[in-house]
Amino acid sequence: xxKPIKKKSVSDSVFEQLRDExxxxxxxxxxxxxxxxxxxxxxxxxxxxVREALKRLEQARLISIQHGEATRVLDFQKTAxxxxxxELLMSPSGDLKPKVAIxxxxxxxxxxxxxxxxxxxxxxxxxxELRQKAQEMADNKxxxxxxxxxxxxxxxxxxxxxxxxAYRLVFNSIIDxxxxxxxxxxxxxxxxxxxxxxxIAIADAVEEGRVDDAEFYARDLIxxxxxxxxxxxxxxxxx
Amino acid sequence: xxKPIKKKSVSDSVFEQLRDExxxxxxxxxxxxxxxxxxxxxxxxxxxxVREALKRLEQARLISIQHGEATRVLDFQKTAxxxxxxELLMSPSGDLKPKVAIxxxxxxxxxxxxxxxxxxxxxxxxxxELRQKAQEMADNKxxxxxxxxxxxxxxxxxxxxxxxxAYRLVFNSIIDxxxxxxxxxxxxxxxxxxxxxxxIAIADAVEEGRVDDAEFYARDLIxxxxxxxxxxxxxxxxx
DNA sequence: GTGGTCAACTGGTCAGACCAGTTAACCAGT
DNA sequence: ACTGGTTAACTGGTCTGACCAGTTGACCAC
Numbered sequence: 001x002x003k004p005i006k007k008k009s010v011s012d013s014v015f016e017q018l019r020d021e022x023x024x025x026x027x028x029x030x031x032x033x034x035x036x037x038x039x040x041x042x043x044x045x046x047x048x049x050v051r052e053a054l055k056r057l058e059q060a061r062l063i064s065i066q067h068g069e070a071t072r073v074l075d076f077q078k079t080a081x082x083x084x085x086x087e088l089l090m091s092p093s094g095d096l097k098p099k100v101a102i103x104x105x106x107x108x109x110x111x112x113x114x115x116x117x118x119x120x121x122x123x124x125x126x127x128x129e130l131r132q133k134a135q136e137m138a139d140n141k142x143x144x145x146x147x148x149x150x151x152x153x154x155x156x157x158x159x160x161x162x163x164x165x166a167y168r169l170v171f172n173s174i175i176d177x178x179x180x181x182x183x184x185x186x187x188x189x190x191x192x193x194x195x196x197x198x199x200i201a202i203a204d205a206v207e208e209g210r211v212d213d214a215e216f217y218a219r220d221l222i223x224x225x226x227x228x229x230x231x232x233x234x235x236x237x238x239x
Numbered sequence: 240x241x242k243p244i245k246k247k248s249v250s251d252s253v254f255e256q257l258r259d260e261x262x263x264x265x266x267x268x269x270x271x272x273x274x275x276x277x278x279x280x281x282x283x284x285x286x287x288x289v290r291e292a293l294k295r296l297e298q299a300r301l302i303s304i305q306h307g308e309a310t311r312v313l314d315f316q317k318t319a320x321x322x323x324x325x326e327l328l329m330s331p332s333g334d335l336k337p338k339v340a341i342x343x344x345x346x347x348x349x350x351x352x353x354x355x356x357x358x359x360x361x362x363x364x365x366x367x368e369l370r371q372k373a374q375e376m377a378d379n380k381x382x383x384x385x386x387x388x389x390x391x392x393x394x395x396x397x398x399x400x401x402x403x404x405a406y407r408l409v410f411n412s413i414i415d416x417x418x419x420x421x422x423x424x425x426x427x428x429x430x431x432x433x434x435x436x437x438x439i440a441i442a443d444a445v446e447e448g449r450v451d452d453a454e455f456y457a458r459d460l461i462x463x464x465x466x467x468x469x470x471x472x473x474x475x476x477x478x
Numbered sequence: 479g480t481g482g483t484c485a486a487c488t489g490g491t492c493a494g495a496c497c498a499g500t501t502a503a504c505c506a507g508t
Numbered sequence: 509a510c511t512g513g514t515t516a517a518c519t520g521g522t523c524t525g526a527c528c529a530g531t532t533g534a535c536c537a538c
Binding site: 274276293307 | 519
Binding site: 010046048068069 | 520521522523529530532
């Protein structure tokens with residue numbers, strides 16, 4: 001199928017180039033970034049475009065800008081938020097970093113279990129809607145990509161039910177990853193996607209406010225993807 | 240003590256103003272943002288300053304910009320990452336939103352326990368350093384602010400030890416909150432800060448690779464702050 | 479040594495022009 | 509009635525070139 005063409009503006013390119021330099025370690029924390037005028041000259045673009053890119057890098061906590069002083073690279077590992085996870089997961093060449101991938105799956109497990117618990121605690125009324133979503137999954141058992149979408153919606157409901165904005169924001173960053181590498185992801189969590197019974201079990205537990213059960217079923221479900229990723233990473237590590 | 244003066248640039252002001260409009264709901268998801276030229280005129284600033292602010296909002300996933308089309312407000316609850324937690328926690332007037340605060344503490348609990356476990360699993364060598372940090376805490380039992388800093392360093396070591404970038408990024412966002420409201424925070428987690436024994440117990444568990452113990456002690460330690468915040472929030476809710 | 483001055487950086491702001499993509503209304507031609 | 513081309517009026521994207529405003533360090537006078 002045809003897809004919309006991604007346009008890249010000049011400031012986007014500047015942003016990406018500097019971001020990759022920082023992620024790759026070519027520009028180290030504390031190092032000074034060339035001045036805006038110099039950067040503009042080096043990249044053969046307007047200073048305004050450079051400034052826009054620098055503002056974005058600053059917003060992403062990758063650099064520190066101070067009027068009058070030189071702009072410096074920050075240690076993004078100590079300052080950035082989860083919104084950078086997806087970009088961090090992918091090396092500039094396009095393949096995934098195994099260690100980061102494992103980390104993401106662990107994060108997913110850590111919050112996923114508590115999301116289920118809080119949802120059961122605070123929003124038992126969502127049980128019915130959750131079960132419907134699970135039923136939809138049962139009706140689409142063959143289309144892995146569709147399943148992935150439905151599973152995402154299932155969990156999105158749960159996150160809403162947990163009534164926790166912090167979880168919501170972390171969830172957003174994880175979903176961001178899912179959508180950027182949906183093909184790989186659907187494979188990795190295929191086991192989870194196909195287990196409609198587990199989804200229903202969670203829905204029932206939520207509906208009846210059985211917080212421990214909701215957490216238990218969620219943990220049991222989520223851990224599979226984590227283990228799959230770990231196995232794949234190990235295999236890559238052996239090479 | 241004297242503090243450095245915070246300077247605010249024009250584009251910062253534009254950014255904050257629009258961000259608050261979005262956070263407060265005054266600008267709803269899907270709504271169109273006035274065009275750059277109009278915004279510049281309304282705010283009586285240069286268009287370049289407006290563009291820089293819009294680029295930052297775009298990076299923060301609060302708006303969507305498309306060449307030729309109108310710029311639109313996104314549903315930040317469905318797109319933003321954890322870097323916005325601190326800003327989201329504080330209402331424009333300056334006080335804290337109880338519901339968000341509870342959410343942050345739950346997130347802290349969810350990842351904190353697994354951080355301890357992974358640290359014990361992957362970096363038992365850190366045990367000694369952790370114990371030293373705990374000892375430092377014992378030496379500064381009276382200075383709550385100092386304790387808070389040391390506790391932060393203790394946990395930062397643990398996050399390093401967990402060898403999980405995803406946890407690191409979430410941790411960064413939480414620390415960001417700690418530092419923006421350090422006074423309040425030190426009070427809320429005072430119980431945790433003063434319990435040096437618990438910190439040492441975790442350090443020992445890490446050193447000997449006792450993953451379950453590390454997790455258990457961490458959970459026991461962290462849950463106190465969570466409960467404190469919940470109590471305070473309940474008290475506010477009663478009013 | 480203290481404090482003033484100045485030049486040479488840095489980033490911040492600005493006005494005004496033009497390029498480029500999107501949309502909708504209009505207008506052929508089929 | 510539909511298709512496709514044209515045009516005008518938006519939108520954001522890029523650019524030039526200027527000036528304002530902090531920071532630093534070298535230099536100088538007291």
